[in-house]
Amino acid sequence: MSEAENNSPVTVRFAPSPTGYIHIGNARTALFNWLFAQKHGGSFVLRFDDTDVARSKAEFAEAIEADLRWLGIDPDTIAWQSKRFDAYDAAAEKLKSSGLLYPCYESGEELERRRKLRLARRLPPIYGREALRLTDDDRAEFESQGRRPHWRFRLPNYAQDPFETRRTEIHWDDVVRGPQTVDLASMSDPVLIREDGSYLYTLPSVVDDIEMAVTHIIRGDDHVTNTGAQIALFQALGAEAPDFGHHNLLTATSGEGLSKRSNALSIGSLRSAGYEPMAINSLAVLIGTSESVAAMSSMDALLEVFRPEFASKSAAKFDPAELTGLNRILVHQLAFEQVADPLEELGISGPSAEAFWLAVRKNIDFVKDVSRWWKVVEEGPESEAELAREDREFVREAFALLPPDPWDGETWASWTAEVKAATGRKGKGLFMPLRIALTGSRSGPELADLLPLIGRARTLDRQP
Ligand code: GLU
Numbered sequence: 001m002s003e004a005e006n007n008s009p010v011t012v013r014f015a016p017s018p019t020g021y022i023h024i025g026n027a028r029t030a031l032f033n034w035l036f037a038q039k040h041g042g043s044f045v046l047r048f049d050d051t052d053v054a055r056s057k058a059e060f061a062e063a064i065e066a067d068l069r070w071l072g073i074d075p076d077t078i079a080w081q082s083k084r085f086d087a088y089d090a091a092a093e094k095l096k097s098s099g100l101l102y103p104c105y106e107s108g109e110e111l112e113r114r115r116k117l118r119l120a121r122r123l124p125p126i127y128g129r130e131a132l133r134l135t136d137d138d139r140a141e142f143e144s145q146g147r148r149p150h151w152r153f154r155l156p157n158y159a160q161d162p163f164e165t166r167r168t169e170i171h172w173d174d175v176v177r178g179p180q181t182v183d184l185a186s187m188s189d190p191v192l193i194r195e196d197g198s199y200l201y202t203l204p205s206v207v208d209d210i211e212m213a214v215t216h217i218i219r220g221d222d223h224v225t226n227t228g229a230q231i232a233l234f235q236a237l238g239a240e241a242p243d244f245g246h247h248n249l250l251t252a253t254s255g256e257g258l259s260k261r262s263n264a265l266s267i268g269s270l271r272s273a274g275y276e277p278m279a280i281n282s283l284a285v286l287i288g289t290s291e292s293v294a295a296m297s298s299m300d301a302l303l304e305v306f307r308p309e310f311a312s313k314s315a316a317k318f319d320p321a322e323l324t325g326l327n328r329i330l331v332h333q334l335a336f337e338q339v340a341d342p343l344e345e346l347g348i349s350g351p352s353a354e355a356f357w358l359a360v361r362k363n364i365d366f367v368k369d370v371s372r373w374w375k376v377v378e379e380g381p382e383s384e385a386e387l388a389r390e391d392r393e394f395v396r397e398a399f400a401l402l403p404p405d406p407w408d409g410e411t412w413a414s415w416t417a418e419v420k421a422a423t424g425r426k427g428k429g430l431f432m433p434l435r436i437a438l439t440g441s442r443s444g445p446e447l448a449d450l451l452p453l454i455g456r457a458r459t460l461d462r463q464p
Contacts, residue, residue: 010042011215014068014075015205017049018061021266024318025220025250025258027071028284032247033218034073035285035306036175038299045212046075050082051199067267071277072299079212081204088199091207091237092192095153100236101192103149104131105142127152127188129162151193153202156232157184170228175216175245176308182228190229206230210239218308221246247311248288250318258318265318274366276334278302279327288316295329328365342367348374352453359449373445377453380462381440391433392464397423398434399463405456412448437462 012033016022022030037044046065050056061080068075081088095101106114115125131152134142142149157168168184192203209217217227224246234241251257258265270280282296289310296302336354343353348370360373375382387395398419403411416434420426435447438454451459 008213008215010037010040011045011213012037012042012218013045013047013209013212013214014073015047015049015219016064017052017055017201018057018064019052019055020060020259021268022064022067023258023265023267024270024280024284025265027067027267027280028247028250029219030068030073031071031281031285031302032176032245032308032311033216035299035303036216036218036245036308038303039306042215043076044073045077045079045214047079047208047212048081049201049205050080051085051088051201051204053082053198056082063268067271070271071267071281077212079208081208084204084208087207087211088204091203092151092199095192095236096151098236100154101151102131102154103134103139104152104191105134105139105147105149106131124186126186129154129189132162148195148197150191150195152189153192153229153233153236155184155187155189155229156236170231172227172231172241172244175218175243176247176311177221177224177245177313178309180224180227180244180246182225184228184232187225187229190226202226202230202233206233206237209242210234210237214242216243216245218245218247220249221313222249245308247308248313249315250284250287251315253317253319255315255317265320270323274368275323275327276330276367279323279330282326283318283323287318287322288312288314293322293326295326297330297333324365331364331367332362334361334367339367343370346371346374355449356453359453360445363443363445376439376441376444377450378458380458381438383440384464387433387436387464391436394423394425395433395437395464399437399460402456402459407452407456409448409452412451415451437464 014030014033016026034044036042046068048056048061048064050061065075065078092101111127114128114130118125118128132154139149154162155168157165159166165185169181170184171179171181174180190202191200193199208214227244227246231241249257252265267280271277278296278298281299281302283293285302285306286293286296289312291305291310296305336357339357340353343349343357346368348356356374356377357370360370363373364370398415401415401418401422403415403418416430419434420430423430431447432442435444436442438447438450438459444450454462
């Protein structure tokens with residue numbers, strides 16, 4: 001269905017399984033959906049794919065929701081698949097009664113043996129629908145042996161005889177990748193229900209997409225082939241399939257896929273490391289697209305450049321160093337109001353807090369790095385200044401020329417002009433020893449800004 005034909009309001013969903021923390025790759029999917037919904041004035045459903053009750057955990061679901069909100073994604077609706085088994089059971093019954101969902105008794109080993117046989121005969125290694133040949137007696141026999149069936153969805157890839165499959169193309173105009181085709185004859189009938197009666201994600205997902213009136217399914221391109229079978233399933237359940245979009249995936253710098261199991265690039269760990277949400281959002285969305293990666297200061301700014309079709313076809317490598325670069329750019333632009341709370345948490349408040357922030361923000365990569373400079377201002381250099389003997393004498397001479405209070409943004413210029421006139425020193429030879437004496441470092445924020453923050457009394461304490 002194209003957007004022009006589809007007049008219903010845009011509804012997207014992000015459907016993570018709460019079996020771990022979300023990482024930057026999951027954030028890419030969530031953001032593609034969120035930005036798409038924003039662009040079309042639509043709504044965003046957070047749907048926990050928690051039908052695997054044993055592996056799903058409430059704490060992961062809570063963390064996923066908190067991570068999304070921290071990134072700036074506020075779901076319009078939150079749904080839990082584990083609360084909707086009745087709907088899935090009803091859909092399964094409907095498919096069973098029409099013969100589209102059929103019981104199979106093969107064990108994993110049996111399937112593997114057949115797969116090898118087919119390969120040896122140069123046949124595609126797909127399921128040969130042998131279970132459709134079982135008689136009622138065969139099934140009763142299996143059941144009496146204690147075997148339980150798993151259930152497969154019969155793909156509509158044949159005319160009359162399900163053993164005579166024929167090329168059956170499913171087409172869709174992917175909102176990311178453009179026109180796509182998959183051949184239903186090239187795939188096995190998907191298993192929808194496991195032997196223990198539990199659902200794989202496919203059927204619950206399609207049932208929910210129908211009931212929640214999802215108009216666009218936007219997800220990673222690892223799902224492209226599933227889409228063919230899912231479109232067939234929508235139709236088997238009497239619904240029209242929504243639009244689909246499949247974006248390229250992110251990999252680690254090693255080229256390895258990101259996994260919820262490894263916590264390394266989880267949104268939570270990036271937050272504790274001090275990254276700004278917009279640094280993560282900017283990289284998660286813009287990497288691997290035709291748009292260059294840049295630090296976007298707000299979701300609105302990101303929305304300005306976002307086009308789902310800008311994603312490239314191949315996987316993109318996520319490089320944490322790039323994230324730090326973006327973070328630095330954003331931190332350098334943050335206004336005091338945007339950091340007042342985190343600064344207060346770091347113990348930085350009071351009348352000089354704003355001037356302090358403006359003085360140091362260009363010298364840090366992460367907001368929390370301000371603590372180091374706050375300590376320098378309040379308590380002095382970490383260790384005693386290492387100055388050559390003649391520099392030490394020069395600094396003493398300079399300190400004797402320190403102007404009286406009050407100090408302001410001009411104090412540095414007037415003081416150093418006087419020092420220059422008195423000592424004949426200039427340039428680096430003049431200011432480096434002073435910087436070292438005042439801050440203990442060879443680089444850092446503008447001394448013109450720092451000097452009034454340090455103040456006269458604390459400056460005098462730093463005389464070598
Ligand atoms: N839980 C599935 C996944 O994370 C959802 C896929 C989908 O969006 O349809 O891969």
